[in-house]
Amino acid sequence: MTHPWPVAITGLGCICAAGTSVDACMDALYSGRRAPAPSLRFTSNHPTRFPVFEVPNFSEPPELLRTSALGLQAAREAIADAGLDPEALRSLRVGVCVGTTVGSAMNNEQFCRDYRAGRDPDLAPIERILRSNPAAAIAREFGLTGPCQTVVNACASGTDAVGLAASWIRGGLCDMVIAGGADELGRITYNGFISLMITDDSPCKPFDKERKGLNLGEGAGMLILESEELRSKRGKKARSFLLGYGSACDAHHLTAPKPDGEGLRYAIAEALSCSDTAAEAIAFVNAHGTGTPDNDRVESRVLASVLPGVPFLSTKGYTGHTLGAAGAIEAVFTVACLERGMIPANAGFATADPDLGGTPVQANTQIEGSVALSESLAFGGNNSVIVLGKRGTA
Amino acid sequence: MMRMAVKGIGVTGGFGSGVADLTAALKSGVSRMDGITIPSAQGPLQLPAYRAATERLEEFVAKRALRRIDHYSKLGLLGAHLALQDAGMLGTDLSRLGVVIASGYGATATTFAFLDSIIGDGDICASPTHFANSVHNSAAANISIMLGAKGPSLTVSQFDMSVPSALMSARQWFAEGRVDAVLFGAIDELSDLIGYLWQRQRGSESSGIISPLQADQESSVIGEGAAFLLLTRAENAEGYCAIDTVETGSLYQGELPLPSDALLVLGADGRKELGARYRATVPSRSRVACYAPLYGSMPAAAGFDLACAALILQNGAAFPITGAACCDMDGVAAELETERVCAVRLAGANEYSKIQLSRL
Numbered sequence: 001m002t003h004p005w006p007v008a009i010t011g012l013g014c015i016c017a018a019g020t021s022v023d024a025c026m027d028a029l030y031s032g033r034r035a036p037a038p039s040l041r042f043t044s045n046h047p048t049r050f051p052v053f054e055v056p057n058f059s060e061p062p063e064l065l066r067t068s069a070l071g072l073q074a075a076r077e078a079i080a081d082a083g084l085d086p087e088a089l090r091s092l093r094v095g096v097c098v099g100t101t102v103g104s105a106m107n108n109e110q111f112c113r114d115y116r117a118g119r120d121p122d123l124a125p126i127e128r129i130l131r132s133n134p135a136a137a138i139a140r141e142f143g144l145t146g147p148c149q150t151v152v153n154a155c156a157s158g159t160d161a162v163g164l165a166a167s168w169i170r171g172g173l174c175d176m177v178i179a180g181g182a183d184e185l186g187r188i189t190y191n192g193f194i195s196l197m198i199t200d201d202s203p204c205k206p207f208d209k210e211r212k213g214l215n216l217g218e219g220a221g222m223l224i225l226e227s228e229e230l231r232s233k234r235g236k237k238a239r240s241f242l243l244g245y246g247s248a249c250d251a252h253h254l255t256a257p258k259p260d261g262e263g264l265r266y267a268i269a270e271a272l273s274c275s276d277t278a279a280e281a282i283a284f285v286n287a288h289g290t291g292t293p294d295n296d297r298v299e300s301r302v303l304a305s306v307l308p309g310v311p312f313l314s315t316k317g318y319t320g321h322t323l324g325a326a327g328a329i330e331a332v333f334t335v336a337c338l339e340r341g342m343i344p345a346n347a348g349f350a351t352a353d354p355d356l357g358g359t360p361v362q363a364n365t366q367i368e369g370s371v372a373l374s375e376s377l378a379f380g381g382n383n384s385v386i387v388l389g390k391r392g393t394a
Numbered sequence: 395m396m397r398m399a400v401k402g403i404g405v406t407g408g409f410g411s412g413v414a415d416l417t418a419a420l421k422s423g424v425s426r427m428d429g430i431t432i433p434s435a436q437g438p439l440q441l442p443a444y445r446a447a448t449e450r451l452e453e454f455v456a457k458r459a460l461r462r463i464d465h466y467s468k469l470g471l472l473g474a475h476l477a478l479q480d481a482g483m484l485g486t487d488l489s490r491l492g493v494v495i496a497s498g499y500g501a502t503a504t505t506f507a508f509l510d511s512i513i514g515d516g517d518i519c520a521s522p523t524h525f526a527n528s529v530h531n532s533a534a535a536n537i538s539i540m541l542g543a544k545g546p547s548l549t550v551s552q553f554d555m556s557v558p559s560a561l562m563s564a565r566q567w568f569a570e571g572r573v574d575a576v577l578f579g580a581i582d583e584l585s586d587l588i589g590y591l592w593q594r595q596r597g598s599e600s601s602g603i604i605s606p607l608q609a610d611q612e613s614s615v616i617g618e619g620a621a622f623l624l625l626t627r628a629e630n631a632e633g634y635c636a637i638d639t640v641e642t643g644s645l646y647q648g649e650l651p652l653p654s655d656a657l658l659v660l661g662a663d664g665r666k667e668l669g670a671r672y673r674a675t676v677p678s679r680s681r682v683a684c685y686a687p688l689y690g691s692m693p694a695a696a697g698f699d700l701a702c703a704a705l706i707l708q709n710g711a712a713f714p715i716t717g718a719a720c721c722d723m724d725g726v727a728a729e730l731e732t733e734r735v736c737a738v739r740l741a742g743a744n745e746y747s748k749i750q751l752s753r754l
Binding site for chain 1: 396433435493499500502505506508509510512513514516517518520521522525526527528529530531532534535536538539541542543544545546547548549550551552553555559560562563565566567569570572587588590591594595642643644645646742744745
């Protein structure tokens with residue numbers, strides 16, 4: 001494993017149920033505000049109305065999937081935050097790397113209903129899907145000429161997209177990358193997760209003894225990653241740095257994490273190693289923390305084993321599980337928490353579970369240190385970890 | 395620049411399964427045309443299509459272990475095992491093996507089956523098995539589980555640009571020392587709904603004979619299959635060829651620079667609008683070859699193009715299949731011998747990729 005240089009993060013953007021900008025989200029997190037509720041956008045004939053975390057008052061244009069529209073909004077905020085004129089991006093080699101789960105799936109329900117009913121359905125929904133590949137939609141919107149990639153690693157997609165984007169900068173493939181994740185809520189994922197019986201019918205309770213599962217959410221998080229050459233030319237101060245990235249597969253089960261957390265352990269070790277960061281330097285961990293019994297047990301035990309005593313929290317109690325967007329939204333939150341020197345309480349936690357490896361932070365907590373870790377676990381056994389923070393603090 | 399070696403190839407498509415079948419098709423120019431039945435206002439309609447078989451998977455995996463594996467993942471599993479076998483790596487320690495999958499559409503049949511479970515029986519009867527297997531990275535997961543591959547795993551879905559985009563990230567894994575080898579695969583499956591969409595979008599103009607370089611008529615034929623490459627670092631490696639560079643992006647103005655000393659393997663596949671773009675982009679005197687007539691049109695075809703490029707470099711010469719190679723853009727026959735290949739793919743209005751390969 002090589003020890004490449006850190007990659008600067010010069011802009012952040014976020015939209016989710018917690019807020020429609022990074023600052024609005026952080027206000028909600030530090031205030032402990034959350035409002036999961038049955039969907040206002042779709043219905044289901046399940047007898048139980050499971051709460052979700054929807055982005056209120058957000059409408060996508062008819063030509064785009066909601067996923068891509070969310071991604072575009074977060075990208076616009078990140079570009080502005082980086083002090084960039086969108087027009088100026090055309091003269092640079094700018095790439096786009098976006099994680100998603102539904103953003104490239106050919107799964108329009110009404111189209112399929114009409115098709116199964118023997119009608120010749122309108123092709124518009126399919127053409128919208130073909131036009132809405134999240135990374136391609138962002139590249140097209142801003143006229144970007146660099147590499148473009150939509151990562152579909154299930155719930156680790158956002159974290160992987162950020163980690164891969166950094167490798168493009170390190171490899172000299174582009175000057176800048178708009179990296180992150182985006183996903184929308186819909187009936188298909190809603191019914192799918194209910195069918196797997198890992199959905200909580202009350203507000204989710206990550207790492208709590210009474211946790212019953214996840215609440216779905218939607219949103220997007222975007223980060224501007226920039227080469228040192230371009231950043232120094234622009235005279236732009238970095239908000240933070242992506243110091244390392246690790247990824248490993250459990251090779252165990254399609255939907256369940258490996259009980260001993262082998263893949264996650266390897267991913268954490270790789271991320272720490274390639275960032276040249278000691279475990280003791282980690283100020284906090286933004287955990288995957290979905291609120292499902294299996295995820296939280298495996299994840300907390302691994303953290304207790306490899307990062308003992310390090311404060312951890314899940315922010316999914318504020319956002320719901322935003323699937324392919326989650327890792328990116330959580331990367332944005334991690335940077336914002338490092339800047340503020342404080343992490344929010346793990347929403348939904350009330351009772352410690354003796355079966356877990358530890359308990360998350362239960363109040364807004366000052367942190368010591370300037371490096372943090374954000375991690376994602378996913379269907380398919382994917383485990384992905386990024387290390388974020390100041391350079392030279394390891 | 396990090397060079398990768400193609401150490402093994404595993405393919406299944408309309409031409410058959412394995413390197414021997416693909417080589418035979420390249421030499422004969424003949425592939426097996428099948429079909430798919432789709433509904434239409436006039437009743438069931440038979441579309442020409444290249445279908446891929448997965449029977450050979452039972453040479454590697456017990457039938458019992460495949461009971462819950464769908465066709466999409468089976469295509470991937472067969473491609474993966476064939477590539478490892480071809481590289482002499484079956485049964486070796488694969489704990490540092492990375493897995494990269496590129497797919498334009500993912501597990502479409504299972505995705506539609508999940509929707510059917512809701513449409514037919516109501517939300518409460520949504521199938522958990524179909525849902526779990528409908529995620530885009532299901533093939534990568536099944537491959538990792540079956541092989542015990544514990545390195546990083548990546549699935550990319552970028553429609554026609556899935557393969558070059560994913561290959562770029564695979565190369566970065568090598569550059570950063572994350573892996574010793576990468577099992578790189580392109581997979582797309584054909585389902586009745588995908589066939590229906592194809593027919594609705596492209597009509598029934600195609601005669602079933604793909605004419606890749608014709609820009610004035612639709613001649614595409616839909617296909618399915620899996621094309622896998624076992625990749626290692628190129629230094630001191632033995633194998634089919636080296637992958638020297640991978641470049642993807644969008645071009646809004648100016649010309650796409652293409653190497654003049656390489657055979658250009660074009661992703662042209664009979665889609666009318668892309669045929670016109672290839673004609674506008676590729677200089678007329680370029681030496682080109684197109685092999686879509688052996689496996690059809692699908693996003694994963696870019697993986698088959700790479701497999702063909704590797705076999706060309708091993709052979710030292712292009713395979714002149716009827717109507718598609720080896721010629722200039724005006725169809726005039728060109729020299730077959732080549733030391734370098736550049737796989738060129740165009741998509742949409744602006745997207746492009748160039749993958750340059752050479753002999754090891």
